[in-house]
Amino acid sequence: MSIVPISYYLVLSAILFGLGIVAFVFKRNIVTIFMAIELMLNAVNLAFVAFARAHNQVDGLVFVFFVIVVAAAESAVGLAIIITVYQNRQTLNIERINLLKF
C-alpha cells in the first residue's frame, strides 16, 4: 500500500502559489487580481493540511479553518470596495485606477 508522499503535495502547493503570483502580476482586471489572491490562499491551505497530516497534528487544520474564515470576510469587503471603485471610475482596469499614483 503506497501513499502519496507529503513532498508531492508541497510541490503542488508551491506551483499553485507561484501561478497565483504570476496571475496577480499579469492580470489587468481588478476582479481577476482578487481571484489570484484567493488562489494563493488556497495554495497555502494545501501546504497547511499537508504539514498537519505529516505531523499528525490538528493545529494545521485549525489554521486552515481560520484562513478560510478570514478569506470569506476579506472577499466580502474587497468585492464591496471593487463595486465602489467601479461606481466612481466606471472601469475595472487596474491601470486606469490610478488616483493614488504619484
Add this chain to the structure above:
Amino acid sequence: MSLPFIVFFVCAFLAVLGALTLILAREPIHSALALILVMVSLAVLYLLLGAEFIAAVQVIVYAGAIMVLFVFVIMLLNAGLEERTDFSKLAKYAGLPLGMFLILFLAHWMARSLIGQQVANGLGGTNAPVSTRDLSAQLFQKYLFPFEATSILILIAILGALVLAKKDE
C-alpha cells in the same frame, strides 16, 4: 500506480490546469470558473490527506459562498473582455523566466525541506489519525478565543461591506 497516486495526479493536473486557465482566460467569468475547478480539486486532495472537515468547508465556503460572490460581482459589473496593455520591455523579457524561476525555486525548496525527515518517505497508516472530533475539540478548547474573535471579524466585515457598497445619496 495505486489508486491514491492516480487520484493525486489527476487532481494536481486539474488544479494546475485551472490555475493556468485563470491566467490565460480573458473573460473574468472564465477565470472564476477555472478557480472553482482549482478549489474542487483541492477539496479532493484534502480528502486524500484525511481532512474531511476541511474538504467539506472548502467546497461549501470557498467553492460555494466566496465564488458565488465573485460570479455575482462579475455579473453585476458586467465585466467584459480584459484589455491587453503594452507590457514594459523589462516585464516582457524578464517576467516569464523570473516567474518560472520563482515557481521552480519554491517547488524545489518546499520539496527539499522535508527530505531529511522521515515524513518524506510517505505517510503511516491509511486511517486518518486526526479526526473531525479532534479538530472540534482543539477549536473549542485551545483556540476558543481566536474562534470567538473571528465572529467579531465577520460581523465587522458584514458592516464594512454594507457601508462600502451602499449607494451614495
